[in-house]
Amino acid sequence: xxxxLAFILAGGRVDELSVLTYNRPKSALPFAGNFRVxxxxxxxxxxxRIGQVGILSQYRSASLITHIGNGAAWDMHGxxxxxxxxxxxxxxxxSDWYKGTADAVAHNLEFIYENNPDLVMIVSGDHIYRMDYxxxxxxxxxxxxxxxxxFIKVSLNEANRFGLGTIKTTKGHxxxxxxxxxxxxxxxxxxxxxxxxxxxxTKVLLEVLKGTHPHTGREAIEFGRDILxxxxxxxxxxxxxxxxxxxxxxTLDEYxxxxxxxxxxxxxxxxxxxxxxxxxxxERIRERQPAIVARQAQVDQVLLTxxxxxxxxxxxxxxxxxxxxxxxxxxxxSILFFDTIIESGAVLKKVIxxxxxxxxxxxxxxxxxxxxxxxxxxxxxxxxxxxxGRNTHLPPQIRVGAxxxxxPYLEEDAFASPEIPSGATVS
Amino acid sequence: MSKTLVMLLAGGVGSRLxxxxxxxxxxxxxxxxxxxxxxxxxxxxxxxxxxxxxxxxQYKPLSLMSHIGSGKAWDLEGRNRGIxxxxxxxxxxxSDWYKGTADALRQNLDYLTRYDPEEILIVSGDHIYYMDYxxxxxxxxxxxxxxxxxxxxxxPEQAVHxxxxxxxxxxxxxxxxxxxxxxxxxxxxxGIYVFRTGYLLKALQxxxxxxxxxxxxxxxxxxxxVYAYPFSGYWRDVGTLAFYFAAHMDLLNPRSVLNPEAWxxxxxxxxxxxxxxxxxxxxxxxxxxxxxxxxxxxxxxxxxxxxxxxxxxxxxxxxRVINxxxxxxxxxxxxxxxxxxxxxxxxxxxxxxxxxxxADLPNREFPGHLKEGLTLVGKGVSIxxxxxxxxxxxxxxxxxEGDFSxxxxxxxxxxxxx
Numbered sequence: 151x152x153x154x155l156a157f158i159l160a161g162g163r164v165d166e167l168s169v170l171t172y173n174r175p176k177s178a179l180p181f182a183g184n185f186r187v188x189x190x191x192x193x194x195x196x197x198x199r200i201g202q203v204g205i206l207s208q209y210r211s212a213s214l215i216t217h218i219g220n221g222a223a224w225d226m227h228g229x230x231x232x233x234x235x236x237x238x239x240x241x242x243x244x245s246d247w248y249k250g251t252a253d254a255v256a257h258n259l260e261f262i263y264e265n266n267p268d269l270v271m272i273v274s275g276d277h278i279y280r281m282d283y284x285x286x287x288x289x290x291x292x293x294x295x296x297x298x299x300x301f302i303k304v305s306l307n308e309a310n311r312f313g314l315g316t317i318k319t320t321k322g323h324x325x326x327x328x329x330x331x332x333x334x335x336x337x338x339x340x341x342x343x344x345x346x347x348x349x350x351x352t353k354v355l356l357e358v359l360k361g362t363h364p365h366t367g368r369e370a371i372e373f374g375r376d377i378l379x380x381x382x383x384x385x386x387x388x389x390x391x392x393x394x395x396x397x398x399x400x401t402l403d404e405y406x407x408x409x410x411x412x413x414x415x416x417x418x419x420x421x422x423x424x425x426x427x428x429x430x431x432x433e434r435i436r437e438r439q440p441a442i443v444a445r446q447a448q449v450d451q452v453l454l455t456x457x458x459x460x461x462x463x464x465x466x467x468x469x470x471x472x473x474x475x476x477x478x479x480x481x482x483x484s485i486l487f488f489d490t491i492i493e494s495g496a497v498l499k500k501v502i503x504x505x506x507x508x509x510x511x512x513x514x515x516x517x518x519x520x521x522x523x524x525x526x527x528x529x530x531x532x533x534x535x536x537x538x539g540r541n542t543h544l545p546p547q548i549r550v551g552a553x554x555x556x557x558p559y560l561e562e563d564a565f566a567s568p569e570i571p572s573g574a575t576v577s
Numbered sequence: 578m579s580k581t582l583v584m585l586l587a588g589g590v591g592s593r594l595x596x597x598x599x600x601x602x603x604x605x606x607x608x609x610x611x612x613x614x615x616x617x618x619x620x621x622x623x624x625x626x627x628x629x630x631x632x633x634x635q636y637k638p639l640s641l642m643s644h645i646g647s648g649k650a651w652d653l654e655g656r657n658r659g660i661x662x663x664x665x666x667x668x669x670x671x672s673d674w675y676k677g678t679a680d681a682l683r684q685n686l687d688y689l690t691r692y693d694p695e696e697i698l699i700v701s702g703d704h705i706y707y708m709d710y711x712x713x714x715x716x717x718x719x720x721x722x723x724x725x726x727x728x729x730x731x732x733p734e735q736a737v738h739x740x741x742x743x744x745x746x747x748x749x750x751x752x753x754x755x756x757x758x759x760x761x762x763x764x765x766x767x768g769i770y771v772f773r774t775g776y777l778l779k780a781l782q783x784x785x786x787x788x789x790x791x792x793x794x795x796x797x798x799x800x801x802x803v804y805a806y807p808f809s810g811y812w813r814d815v816g817t818l819a820f821y822f823a824a825h826m827d828l829l830n831p832r833s834v835l836n837p838e839a840w841x842x843x844x845x846x847x848x849x850x851x852x853x854x855x856x857x858x859x860x861x862x863x864x865x866x867x868x869x870x871x872x873x874x875x876x877x878x879x880x881x882x883x884x885x886x887x888x889x890x891x892x893x894x895x896x897r898v899i900n901x902x903x904x905x906x907x908x909x910x911x912x913x914x915x916x917x918x919x920x921x922x923x924x925x926x927x928x929x930x931x932x933x934x935x936a937d938l939p940n941r942e943f944p945g946h947l948k949e950g951l952t953l954v955g956k957g958v959s960i961x962x963x964x965x966x967x968x969x970x971x972x973x974x975x976x977x978e979g980d981f982s983x984x985x986x987x988x989x990x991x992x993x994x995x
Contacts, residue, residue, distance in 0.1 A: 183857035184873075193853060412859065422874060422889075425853030436650070436846050439838040440610035440885075441858050444831065445868040454858035456611070456873060457838065468857075 152291065155267035156200050157236075157258070158191050159251050159346065160207040160214060160275035166401045166530055169539035170504060172558055174213040177275035179399065180487055182412060182421060183455035183470050184435055185428045186217055187399055188275040192233075193426045196224040198283035200271065201231030204261050206254040208238050208247060216432065223429040236261060250371030251346075256359045262352065270355050272373070274346035278397030278408050280424035286349060286390045289324060296354040296385035299328060299378065300347035302392050310334060312343035313374040317389035325390040331378040345392060348373060354385055395419055403533045406502065409468050409485050413451045433488045433505075438471050446477055462492065484516075493546070503538045504558065510546035517552060522573035524553045531555065579627050581714055581771075582694035584685075586678055587615060587702040588635035593817045595946045596955035597921060599974045602634065603816065604702030605641040607904050607922070609828050609837055610872040610887050612844045613644055614815060615702035620842040623651040625710040627698070628658035631688050633681045635665055650845040663688060677787030682777070689778065697777050699770040699789070705824050706767075706812035707840040713806045714771055723776040723801040726750065726794070727769035729808045738814075739765035740790040742805055750803045755790045764805065766790065767812060776801070811835050819949040822919060825885050825902050829868055855888045863894070872905075879909070887922075900934075910962070920954040921974065927962035936968025936988035943991065947971060 160177035167176060177188040188205075195203055203226055207214055214235065221233035236258050238247050248254035255272065262270060269290070271283065281300070290298040301315050316330035316339065332339070350358075358377055370376040381387055395418035397408035412419050430436040438457030443449055448463040457472040462479035472489035475481055479492045484501045491508045492498060498509065499517030509515060516536040523532035531537070531553045538544070539558030545565055550556070551572030560576060570576060591603025598606065604615035622630055630653060634641055641662075647653075648660035663685050665675055675681035678699070682689065689697060696717060698710055708727070717725040728742060741760045743752035754761065770789060772780075786792040797803050811834045815821040827833040846855070855873035860866060865880045872888035879896035889906035892898055897914045905922040909915065913926045917934025926932065932952055939948030947953060947969050955974030960966070961981055967988035980995050 184854065414862070421856030422853075422876075424856075426856065427854050430846055430854060437838070437841070437843060439836075439842075440870040440872045443866040443869050443871065443881075447867060449860045449866050450864065451862050452858075452860040454860065454871060 152268035152287070153202075153266075154198075154200050154269045154271055154287065155202045155204070155262060155265050155352075156195050156271040156273065157255055158188065158195075158203060158205045158273055158275040159254065160188055160205050161209060161248055161254060167399075167405065168402060168527065168530055168537055168555055169558055170402070170405075170502070170537065172504075172539060175207055175209045175211065176399065177207070178214045178217060179405070180470060181278060181399070182409065182419075182468060183453055184430075185426055186432075187278065188214070188217070189426050189428045190278055190280070190424075191273050191275045192224045192226075193424070194273070194279075194281055194283055195271075196226070196427060197425065198287070200283070201226050201228070202265050202267065203233040204236045204258060205233065205275070206236050206248065206251075206258065208254075211235060211237055217429050219429055219431065224427050234261065250376075252359065252373045252377055253371045255355075259356070259359065262356070267352055270350045270352050272346075272348040272350070276399060277345070278399065278419065279345075279392075279395060280420075280426070281345075281347070281392055281394060283347075285324065286347070286392075289390050290349050290388065293388050294386065295349075295388040296351050297381060297387045298325075298349040298390050299331075299387065300345040300392055301325070301342040301389045302345055302396050303341050304343040306338060306341055309338035309341055309343060310336060313346075313378065314338055314340040315342045315344060315389045316340050317342055317391070319389075319391065324392075325388055328382050328387040328389040331374075331382055333372075333375045333379070342389060342391070344374060344378075345396065346374070347390075349390075402502070402530060402535055402537065406485065406500075406533075406535055410466065410483070412453055412468065413466060433471055435471055441469075444477075447475075462494070482517075487540070500534050500552065501536045501538065504540035504542075506541045507538050508543045509538075510544050510548065510562070512546055513544050513548045513550070515544070515548075515550045516554075522551075522553060522571075524555060524575060525573045526575045527555070579629070580695040581627055581629075581698050581710075582689065582692055582696075582774075583622055583627050583630040583698045583700065584682060584689070585615075585618060585622070585630055585632045585700055585702055586681065586768075587632050587638075587641060588675060588681065589701065589703050590636045591703070591816055593946050594821065595818065595943060596953055596971060596974055597818075597821075597919070598637075599955060600637060601640040602636045602638060605637075605644060606815075606821075607887060608705065608815070608821075609825065610870045610885050611846070612837060612842060614705065615641065615644070616842055616844045617705050617707070617837075617840075618700050618702045619645075619651045619653075620840065621706075621708050621710060622700070623653065623843065624841045625708075627710065628653065628655075629692055629694070630660040631663050631685065632660060632702075633663050633675065633685070635675050635681070638662070638664060644845055646845055646847075650843050661688065677791070678789045679781060679793050680787045683781045686778070686781070689774070694774050697772045697774055699768075699772065701768045703814070703816065704767070704812060705815055705835065707810065707842075708769070708808060708812075710769075710771075713769070713808075716806050717771040717773075717804070720748070720804050721802065722771070722804045723773050724794070724797055724803045725771040725806050726803065727767045727808045728764045728805040729767060729810075729812060730763050731765040733760065733763050736760035736763050736765060740768075740794065741765055744805045748804045748807070750794075750798045750805050753795050753798050755795070767808060769808075771806075818919065818947055818951055818953060822902065822917075822949070822951055826883075826900075828870060828885060829883055864892075879911070893928075904956075917950060917968070918952045918954060921956040921958075923956060924954050924958045924960070926954075926960045927964065927978075929962055930960050930964045930966070932960070932964075932966040934968045936970075938969060938989045940969045940971055940991060941989045943971060 226233040318326040399405040441454040441458040444461040453468040461477040462475040476494040493511040495512040534552040536554040542560040545562040550570040555575040557577040587604040589603040653660040870885040893911035895912040901918040910928040934951040961978040966986040
C-alpha cells in the first residue's frame with residue numbers, strides 16, 4: 151500500500167457556535183458524551199491504518215493539545231507513527247497566521263518533506279461521520295488519479311451552502327471524473343457536496359501549493375475557493391462518492407440536530423459499530439463509575455455516560471459524564487456537558503449547557519416562544535435553543551426564555567432580574 | 578518514594594464462584610459494571626501513596642495480566658514506581674507451585690529484597706472494600722511491631738470463616754485461632770498484614786510455614802510483637818455467589834456506603850483490545866429503567882430494574898431484566914424475562930425466554946455453591962427462544978442452543994455442553 155500522510159484541518163474558530171467555542175476550537179467541541187468532534191476524523195484515519203498525521207490548528211489549541219496527548223489513543227504513537235500538532239510559527243515574515251486551509255498546509259511543507267509520503271490526505275476535523283478511507287484510497291489508485299475529492303449527495307435547496315462538484319458518475323461505481331467545481335454557488339447546478347476530504351499525489355500537492363506558498367505572495371488560500379475550480383482542468387481529478395451519515399456541527403442548530411440524530415430506531419449514527427476512539431484521560435472519563443438511574447427516575451430516549459446520576463425526568467437528551475439530574479427536575483431536548491448539575495424541580499427545554507453549569511432549584515430554562523431570535527446574534531440563534539456558557543451558576547427559581555445566550559463564568563449574583571426574556575444575552 | 582513494598586496475593590481460585598471462575602482467577606471476576614474485584618485493592622494501594630507492587634498469581638492468570646497491563650491505570654508505571662507480575666517459576670525442585678501465602682512469598686525472596694523496603698504490606702485481591710493503608714503502616718511503626726494484622730468485628734455466625742484473635746489493651750494479639758469451630762471472639766482477620774522486612778525474611782526461613790494464618794501467626798504471637806490494627810467500614814468477601822450478588826445489591830442501595838467513584842476506584846478500560854472505545858448508554862423510546870447501574874455502551878429498549886448492566890449489554894423491546902447482574906456484551910432479545918440471574922460475558926438470551934433464579938431446592942450438583950435462589954449463566958452461553966429456566970440452575974460456559982434438550986429446565990439443574 152502507498153505510504154500516506156494526513157493533515158486534519160482543525161483550526162477554525164467559528165463564531166456561529168457562540169459561547170461553546172469561547173475557549174476551544176470547533177474540532178475540540180465535545181460530542182455525544184465521551185467524544186470530541188475531532189475523534190471522528192482521527193478514528194477514521196486509525197481504521198485506515200494511517201499513522202502519520204499533522205493537525206493544523208491555530209485557535210486556542212490548549213484543549214486540543216491535551217486531548218491529542220501523544221496520540222496513543224488512536225495508535226498514532228510509535229516508531230513510525232506520530233500525530234503532530236502544527237500551530238502557526240513565526241516564519242520569515244511578520245504575520246504567519248494561517249489564512250486558510252491551503253495556506254495552512256503550505257506553511258507545513260517541511261512536515262511533508264520529512265515523511266516523504268506517496269499520498270497526502272487532507273480531511274476536516276469538524277464532521278461527524280464514519281468513512282472507510284481505504285476505499286477512497288483504493289479508488290484513487292485504481293483510477294491513477296492525481297487528486298480525489300470526497301462528495302456526498304445533499305438536497306438541492308441546501309446545496310448552496312457547500313462546495314459542489316460535477317462528477318461524471320457511472321452506475322455501480324463509487325464516483326468518477328470530476329469535471330467541475332464551484333464553491334458555494336448561488337444557483338446550485340449539482341447536488342454533490344464536498345466532504346472536505348482531499349487525497350493528493352504528493353508531487354501534485356507540492357506543485358499546487360507552490361502557487362500559494364506564503365512567501366510568493368500569490369493569493370490561493372482555500373482549497374475549495376481558490377484551488378479546486380482550476381485543478382479539474384489541469385490534472386486527473388476524481389470525485390469519490392460517500393453515502394453514509396454525515397453530520398455537521400457548523401452552527402448551534404446543526405450541532406443540536408446532529409445530537410438529536412442519535413435517537414430513534416432509524417438513527418444513522420451507530421457509535422458502536424463506528425468504533426470511534428477518544429482519549430479517556432480527558433474529563434476523568436476513566437475514573438467515573440457506571441451511570442446510575444435511581445428508583446424515582448424516568449428516562450426516555452436518553453444518552454447517558456459514566457458518572458451520570460439521574461433522579462429526575464429526562465427525555466430526548468444527551469448527558470455527558472458526571473451530569474446530575476436531581477429528583478423532580480425535568481430535562482427535555484437538551485445537551486448537558488460534563489458535570490452539569492440540575493437541581494431539584496428545575497425544568498430545562500431545548501438547552502445546551504457547557505461544562506460545570508449549575509441550575510438552581512425550580513429554575514425554568516428555555517422553551518419560550520420561538521418568535522424572538524437572539525437580539526445580539528439573530529442569525530445564530532432563532533430556533534428556540536438557549537445556550538449557557540461553562541461554569542455559570544443560575545439562581546433558584548429564575549426564568550430564562552428561548553434563544554438566550556448566558557455567558558461563561560456568571561455567578562448567581564450576576565442575575566439581577568428573576569426573569570431573562572427570550573432573545574436576551576447575559577454577560 | 579514509599580519505603581513499603583506491597584505484595585498482592587492474586588492467586589485465589591475462588592471455586593465457590595463456580596462458572597465465573599472457569600477461565601479467570603477470582604480477583605479478575607468482573608464487578609459493579611466497570612470493575613474487576615482486584616481494582617478495589619489496586620486502587621487502595623494507589624490511594625495510599627504506595628508505589629511498588631508485586632502480584633503473586635497462580636491460577637488462570639491471563640485475564641488478570643492483561644487487566645493489570647503496565648499498571649498505568651493505577652499510576653504504577655514510572656521511574657520510581659512499578660507493578661510486577663510474579664507467577665510461579667521452576668526452582669531446584671520439580672514442582673514449585675505456590676503451596677500457600679507464605680510459600681508464595683518465599684519463592685520470591687529476590688523481589689522482596691530488591692528495593693530494600695522497611696515494611697512489606699501483604700494484601701489479597703479478593704475483597705470489596707476501601708482502606709487507606711497508610712495509617713495502618715504508621716500504627717505498625719508506632720508500636721514497633723514485627724507484624725500487624727488488620728482486623729474487624731464480624732457477626733458471631735461469620736467468625737467461623739476467619740482467623741480470629743483476642744487482643745490486650747494495647748492491641749497486642751494474645752490468642753489466635755484459624756477458622757475456629759467455636760470462636761472465642763468476633764475479631765476477624767482481613768488477610769491484610771504489615772511485616773517488618775527483616776522479620777518476614779527470618780520467618781520465611783522456616784520451610785514448614787506455608788500459610789500465614791495457619792502456620793506463621795500462631796507461633797509468632799507467642800514470641801514476637803504481633804498487633805491487631807482495628808478496621809471498621811465497608812468490607813465484603815465476595816467469594817460466594819450469594820455474597821457476590823449481595824454486594825451488587827449494596828451498590829444499588831443509595832444508603833449503602835459502597836461507592837466506587839467516591840472511593841477513587843480505578844480500572845483499566847483499555848484492556849480488551851477494543852477497536853473503538855465504548856460508546857455512551859442509549860435509552861430508547863419506550864424503555865424503562867429504575868434503580869440500576871448502566872455500564873458504557875448499553876442499549877436499552879426494554880425494562881431494567883434493580884440491576885447492574887456491564888458495558889455493551891443490549892436489552893431488546895419488551896424484555897425485562899430484574900434483580901440481575903448482566904456482564905459485558907450480553908444480548909437479551911425481545912420479550913425475554915430475567916429475574917435474579919447472574920450472567921457472564923457475551924451470552925445471549927433468545928426471544929421470550931423466561932429465566933428465574935427463584936427455587937426452593939439448591940443446585941443438585943453444587944448445593945454448596947448455589948442455594949439462595951439465583952441462576953448462573955456462564956460465559957458465551959446461548960439460550961434458545963422460549964426456553965423456561967427455573968431457579969438455582971447453573972448453565973456452564975459456552976453452552977449453545979443445541980445443548981438444551983427441551984424448552985424447560987427444572988430447578989437445580991446444571992447444563993453442560995453435550
